[in-house]
Amino acid sequence: MFKKILIANRGEIAVRILKACRELGIPAATVYSEADREALHVVSSPEAHLIGPAPALKSYLNMAEIIRVARSCGADAIHPGYGFLAENAGFAGACAGAGIAFIGPGPEAIAQMGLKVQSRRLAREAGVPVVPGSGGALETLAEARAQASRLGYPVMLKASAGGGGIGLQLVLREENLERAYKTCRERAAAGFGNPGVYLEKYIARPRHVEIQVFADKQGNVIYLGERECSVQRRHQKIMEESPSPLADDVLRARMGEDAVRLAGSIGYLGAGTVEFLVDDAKNHYFLEMNTRLQVEHPVTETVTGIDLVIEQIRVAAGCPLSVRQEDVKIKGHSLECRLYAEDPSNFRPSTGVLEEARFPAAEKIRVDRGVQRGYRVTPYYDSLLAKVISRGDTREESLDLMRDALKEIKITGVKTNIDLLIKVIAHPEFRKGNLSTDFIERFAGCLLGRASSGKAVGN
Secondary structure (H helix, E strand, O other): OOOOEEEOOOHHHHHHHHHHHHHHOOOEEEEEEHHHOOOHHHHOOOOEEEEEOOOHHHOOOOHHHHHHHHHHHOOOEEEOOOOOOOOOHHHHHHHHHOOOEEOOOOHHHHHHHHOHHHHHHHHHHOOOOEOOEOOOOOOOHHHHHHHHHHHOOOEEEEEOOOOOOOOOEEEOOHHHHHHHHHHHHHHHHHHHOOOOEEEEEOOOOOEEEEEEEEEOOOOOEEEEEEEEOOOEEOOEEOEEEEOOOOOOHHHHHHHHHHHHHHHHHOOOOEEEEEEEEEOOOOOEEEEEEEOOOOOOHHHHHHHHOOOHHHHHHHHHOOOOOOOOHHHOOOOOEEEEEEEEOEEOOOOEEOOEEOOEEEOOOOOOEEEEEOOOOOOEEOOOOOOEEEEEEEEEOOHHHHHHHHHHHHHHOEEEOOOOOHHHHHHHHHOHHHHHOOOOOOHHHHOHHHHHOOOOOOOOOOO
């Protein structure tokens, strides 16, 4: 096992990893920027190291400084959490070059799944269904026109080098393609340093369902059920649940086996997530693979009883998986809500000092948070404040527990999305499990107090 782990992240995920290290009896250290001197992951850590100014490029993305700190504090492993350097193949390689274990997949697997065009090709080669689309990156507008004509409108333009909705453009008609193509390339270049884009056939009102996979150095690969992530704003998730209201044993097995096959084909190690779009007929299509721990991992932990962060650390240290596929059992239902400091009317981040930050304490409620009273929410980082996770014997119980928990939360000093989350849970279509990735937009009137624009991005 590792002698010491450096946690190269911030906020609630850094606090979460600290907890796993304590349970394993492994000494841990954290890093922080000048803006995070009083952050919860710093004040709750036995050892914290300043790595630079507030901007992420000068701190949490400063690979050389993070590796220097790891060496100086005696850490023989680095846990990257999610975001920042978690899916950076160069950083994983730099860790290996420095003789420090990277708690995650190898740089080759990260690189293979990092470019969406390449990952689609690898999925096809592994026999995993993909959404019909362009065979590769589109270098010219003329190529985009030809591929869109072949696929038939509407189509989706996507960044080749990354996900998270950055650059995503829905194009309903040919006359909208030129502007959407230029916009997508510009945003892809700004967000990922790579302007490459590709096309996919648009699937109307799909569900976003993902499979948690895990692999060890002994060649074992398993899946730990699915998560429904269809409730999103601006193509980013705000609520996740497991199991999916849509999935039955047949669909779960089909998707799980496809995800395991893909992970195995690239020699994957550790925790990863294979994301799919699912249509009304329960056809599933590969979307992307996230080569890291997901924000929503707690719902999988809740229904399987498996601590994913501890499992990550164990397999990175060379231990075999603690469970076999036949040991994985899904029990009950879990829902996660992401609490953001943002104005729900326009989803813009809200900054300021938290005058109050009170969270519920209940047997069937878990709160993963990275903030406390007096914490200053800055514009430098993602505005996620905390995650609330409920555990019920049934979906209905889980939703009711979450509703009650959200009503107990008291956060002042910034705007939050708590009221929006409560309204989603109360919505009759959500209660029925009738979900799609445009759920928020479809019901904007009752959820956001404004009419749906009915306008596609890039339209």
